[in-house]
Amino acid sequence: MPLGPPVPERAQRLLAxxxxxxxxxxxxxxxxxRLLAEHPDLPLDxxxxxxSMCPEPGRPLHSLILRVGEHDTDGITAWARALATEPIIDGARHQLxxxxxxxxxxxSATISEADYDMDQAVFIPSGDDVSFTHRGLLVTEFGEDGxxxxxxxxxxxxxxxxxxxxxxxxxGQRLRAFDGRDLADSITRGWCRFVAYPTRTDWRIRSASQDTPGALPVTWMYAQEGDTQDLGDPVHCPACGRSSRGLDYDHVTGQRVHLCPSPVCRHQWPVDDAPDLEATEHRQDQRAALAAH
Known part of the structure; x- marks a missing residue:
């Protein structure tokens, strides 16, 4: 498809x-x-x-996203005003x-941390800022590992x-300690500042000493150090028939096993017919380390 009248090299590249x-x-x-022809000097990478399959009322079905510099908020402002509007400013983030x-x-572009007043962005979180509350505790999912x-x-x-x-x-899962360890060992306490950067909705935390202005006490639960089991798929102990979601390792073979929760039974049976080779090697390494001492 011809591009029409000659345009600058940059415009040809972007249109291609x-x-x-x-x-x-x-x-x-x-x-x-049209944008390149009418605004050839505005920043555009x-x-x-x-x-959108189901756009919100009043929203277009198709959109064009302009890529400007990650921190080029002036570029966002220039494009907005060239298109007879104003940028939407939310904290450090500027949007067209x-x-x-x-x-x-x-x-979209965001003011860099080095150029943003991070001290003024420090805030005290409320229930509206976190994932959920539990008996008065403010709790937030942190990272991608649970x-x-x-x-x-x-x-x-x-x-x-x-x-x-x-x-x-x-x-929809039950969290259990991994390999016989106590889940309480996965709890870590410290101090940090909650920072509304780039926005209050998309805030971050920064580790801090207790005497840092705006520092608050926080507790981390490193739950990925535990095992999870689907609550919707219980198994039943073949010895006593009790439903069980307990998991453990056989201390001799290292095989992954189900563990009956009944204190008078405590029967163990394999999760499947294939041994957990990683667990076996882990157990063997532990036994070798103990034998060396």
Whole structure:
């Protein structure tokens, strides 16, 4: 498809990139050409496209995303004003969100931490800032491994109760100690500052000493150090018939086994017919270390 009248080399490159997305039939290519023709001097590193199956009322079905520098908030402002609007500023994040020729135009940039007043962004979290509350505790999912962050230094039993409730009610799982260790050993306490960066919705924490202005006590529960089992798939002890979700390792073979919870039974049986080779090696290493001492 010809690009029409000659345009600067940068515009040709950006339009060729946009054309590869196959967006010609939805109008993004035409809008991209118009933006480059009418605003050739505004900052732009590239295009991306987006489509929605069920857009919100008043929102366009197809959008064109402008890629400016990660921290080029001035560029966001320039584009917004060129398109007869103003940037949407939320904390350190600046966004362009408008519509041109029935195509949504969107872009975003964030003021760098070095250039942002992080001290002014420190805040005290409330229930609206965290994932959930449990008996007055503020709890947030932290990272991607199922860890939890608690505001304050609650007793270990309260941390464990909230962790159990989270895994049961949110994940549909039961969390158990790994390899015979105590889940309480996965609890760590410290101090940090809650920082509304880049926004209050997308806040971060920064480790701090207790005497740092704005520092608050926090507790981490490193729950990925435990084992989980689906609550919806219980098994039954072949010896006494009691339902069981307990898991353990056989201390001789290292094989993964189910463990009956009945104190008068405590029967163990294999999870499957294949031995857990990783667990076996772990057990062998432990026995070798003990024998060496």
């Amino acid at each position: 990139q946009l054309e590869r997305y196959g967006s010609r039939e939805h109008g993004q290519l035409a809008v991209g050409r 590239g295009f991306m496209i987006s489509s 969100d408008t519509i041109l020729d029935d195509i949504g135009i969107w872009a 860890d939890l962050l608690f505001s304050g230094h609650p007793p270990a039993r309260e941390v464990l109760a909230a962790t159990s409730a989270y895994y049961r009610d949110t994940c």
